[in-house]
Amino acid sequence: MKIGIDKIGFYTPHIFVDMAKLALARNVEPEKFTIGIGQSKMAIAPITQDSVTLAANAALSIIDDEDREKIDLVIFGSESGIDHSKSGAVYVHQLLGLNPNARAVELKQACYGATAGIQMAKGHIALNPDRKALVIGTDIARYGLNTSGESTQGAGAVAMVISANPRVMELENHNVYLTNDIMDFWRPIYSDKAFVDGKFSNEQYILFFNKVWEAYKEKTGLVLSDMEAICFHLPYTKMGLKALRTVLEEAPEDVRERLLAHYEASTTYNRNVGNIYTGSLYLSLLSLLETKEIKEGSRIGMFSYGSGAVGEFFTGILQPNYREYLNISGHKRLFASRQEVSVEEYEEIFEKTLPNDGSDIDLDVSKDPAAICLSGVLDHKRHYVNKLHK
Ligand code: CAA
Numbered sequence: 338m339k340i341g342i343d344k345i346g347f348y349t350p351h352i353f354v355d356m357a358k359l360a361l362a363r364n365v366e367p368e369k370f371t372i373g374i375g376q377s378k379m380a381i382a383p384i385t386q387d388s389v390t391l392a393a394n395a396a397l398s399i400i401d402d403e404d405r406e407k408i409d410l411v412i413f414g415s416e417s418g419i420d421h422s423k424s425g426a427v428y429v430h431q432l433l434g435l436n437p438n439a440r441a442v443e444l445k446q447a448c449y450g451a452t453a454g455i456q457m458a459k460g461h462i463a464l465n466p467d468r469k470a471l472v473i474g475t476d477i478a479r480y481g482l483n484t485s486g487e488s489t490q491g492a493g494a495v496a497m498v499i500s501a502n503p504r505v506m507e508l509e510n511h512n513v514y515l516t517n518d519i520m521d522f523w524r525p526i527y528s529d530k531a532f533v534d535g536k537f538s539n540e541q542y543i544l545f546f547n548k549v550w551e552a553y554k555e556k557t558g559l560v561l562s563d564m565e566a567i568c569f570h571l572p573y574t575k576m577g578l579k580a581l582r583t584v585l586e587e588a589p590e591d592v593r594e595r596l597l598a599h600y601e602a603s604t605t606y607n608r609n610v611g612n613i614y615t616g617s618l619y620l621s622l623l624s625l626l627e628t629k630e631i632k633e634g635s636r637i638g639m640f641s642y643g644s645g646a647v648g649e650f651f652t653g654i655l656q657p658n659y660r661e662y663l664n665i666s667g668h669k670r671l672f673a674s675r676q677e678v679s680v681e682e683y684e685e686i687f688e689k690t691l692p693n694d695g696s697d698i699d700l701d702v703s704k705d706p707a708a709i710c711l712s713g714v715l716d717h718k719r720h721y722v723n724k725l726h727k
Pocket of ligand 1: 534643
């Protein structure tokens with residue numbers, strides 16, 4: 338039985354800051370951010386968006402009534418969850434009006450949570466082929482103003498329906514994964530900003546890629562020329578390229594050119610959104626499939642990396658007519674409707690956070706065009722509104 342991605346949708350907030358302007362404000366050359374890091378625009382989450390609303394908005398764009406009835410597993414992969422106890426998946430389940438007979442859980446392992454979710458969903462569908470699973474990678478990446486990580490922030494979510502007989506991509510079964518306890522990036526429970534050892538994180542990302550790729554080749558006998566493209570977790574678009582370059586010499590010239598051209602296509606969305614942690618690899622897949630016509634039946638390599646660290650390499654096969662099941666025009670509209678804010682406005686939005694002393698707050702959702710917004714906190718409980726259900 339084929340199991341894989343049946344639908345895939347994306348959401349990012351309506352505002353962004355231009356990276357060249359951010360560079361000038363930070364006294365660095367714009368090319369450092371636009372070429373050295375490889376980012377053009379950075380999505381910013383207004384106070385009315387959190388990891389729950391981003392996830393729900395991403396899922397809202399893909400699910401229909403049949404999915405609402407058949408989804409009986411909701412997995413919320415996130416590094417920026419909103420509660421130490423209750424999972425974001427339960428909120429999303431309610432906001433989407435899903436079948437009550439469902440499991441709903443949150444998975445955490447830095448940027449790897451959604452990949453773990455997909456693999457667990459595969460097992461669930463293998464046992465329950467007539468059901469569907471909703472897996473979401475959702476995050477707001479925060480390092481802090483004037484930090485070295487600032488240029489690699491972002492906000493957004495990717496939602497996927499995992500099912501039997503998937504219409505977009507069948508997931509193959511020879512995954513290779515690796516865990517090692519390292520401190521390259523982490524976020525202590527008291528902090529709303531990540532701590533990072535930047536250079537070390539880059540080295541470990543590449544090391545993990547090299548190790549899982551070597552093990553994958555050994556396990557499967559497949560080589561670079563068997564991959565039409567490789568999508569990477571993209572904390573910033575230069576990162577995946579650095580990893581890809583370490584293996585390119587294994588392939589003949591035409592395969593190298595193909596992988597580099599497809600890598601470029603796989604970074605277009607991420608370049609304009611920034612790091613969305615758990616969703617980044619899947620945003621890269623969307624970018625590849627929606628900006629380039631990749632042949633049906635092609636094998637796509639996927640490298641997932643979650644600092645701390647867990648890495649995984651796996652592959653998928655594009656299904657017949659898969660492009661019909663993508664939301665290319667919807668995502669074009671989403672990008673086109675975004676508004677630029679100045680660096681000063683971005684700094685103000687960044688600093689405006691929910692009270693952490695337990696007090697209440699009422700939020701104005703009228704300026705946020707998202708269907709699902711955070712409307713406030715009352716008695717320590719977050720309240721959400723779905724503007725489509727008035
Ligand atoms: N023109 C062109 N390129 C320029 C330039 C210019 N004028 N000035 C600098 N550059 C280049 C540099 O040469 C460098 O390129 P290479 O890495 O290819 O040599 C690049 O711009 C970045 O320069 P620096 O290394 O000096 O930048 P930095 O010290 O500000 O740090 C960073 C960059 C380490 C990515 C930092 O932003 C950071 O710590 N980010 C968060 C951590 C992260 O994203 N790590 C990635 C792996 S971990 C992971 O994947 C998990 C996750 O999501 C967090």
